[in-house]
Amino acid sequence: MKINGTTIDDPKDPYLIAEIGVNHFDIAEKHEIPPLDAAKKMVTEAAEAGVDAVKFQSYSADRLASKQSPAYWDTEEESTETQYELFEQYDDFGRDEFEEIARWTHENHDIDFLSTPFDFEAVDYLEDLVPAYKIASADITNHPLIRHIAQKEKPILLSTGASTIGEIDDAVQVIEEETPDPELALLHCILQYPTDPENANLGMIHHLDQVYPEYTAGYSDHVPPDENMNTLLNSIFHGAQVIEKHFTLDKSLKGNDHYHAMDERDTQIFCENLRILNTTTGIFRKKPINVEHDSRKHARRSLVAAKKLDEGEKITREDISIKRPGTGISPEMIEILIGRSTQSKVRKDEIITWDKVL
Structure with missing residues (x-):
């Protein structure tokens, strides 16, 4: 597949997405700076660390969750008891703010700006801002939203956390009905925040590649980083050509997605280890050199x-x-x-x- 002119087909060169999500709000509070400035600071740090794209989340708590929606994350790390209460803390950005971040990213860095839309309004205002749409695992059965995104005829990154093959089939069919021969990546994901390493099940990437050989396989990671970023490296071994990982400037911050995110040093370590891995991988045809x-x-x-x-x-x-x-x-x-x-x-x-x- 291609995203903004970048061809994603080299198993040694994955498309790396730093998911800032809504972490910039906590960074803004810590450093006592406006959230827009914090978002730009995070974009810069991610770009300099070596990512191909940054990704935010575009949602409104009122359109995303009922007030009774229970938490599904580790409440020892994120103590908020309901989804609505958590999302309400981080939904201050809309069309104007994302237009500003997208413009600023394009002007200052050679990386892509992405954001996950969680409602129809966000899909529409992101259309001129993003070269591809990301669909969250939790929306894989939200066929109306998937169909609306597919009608934009842009590349789609679809996370498959907590999904059966049947549910993935149904979502893919919706996309194919709206976009003949779509540019589509299916991202293996475990919908556990954080994901215990023994639950990562990176072998599932192979299964996605076998069932959907016409599409790109990838990985959206929620495993807390180890010092060598082995989980992400292992995902490459299992065939991930798109990698998405939450990004923060401070892993010690409580709440939201900081506790399982990579920071700029983690990103640099992964990129350097991937370079070493690629150096020793070489060609895929056995012959004397x-x-x-x-x-x-x-x-x-x-x-x-x-x-x-x-x-x-x-x-x-x-x-x-x-x-x-x-x-x-x-x-x-x-x-x-x-x-x-x-x-x-x-x-x-x-x-x-x-x-x-x-």
């Missing part, structure tokens, strides 16, 4: 005279040793050599070549 040229000649073996051989002497197995280097007759030709006669004298321990035999 240039640096093995001398080794092929000198570390392999040849057929060598085990004793002095006179001209016209018939060669027996006892007359032959197998020694390095490999510049003479290969050991795999030994049965062809046995029984032939020498055409000239061959010294003991001399490499036998075809011009010395009849």
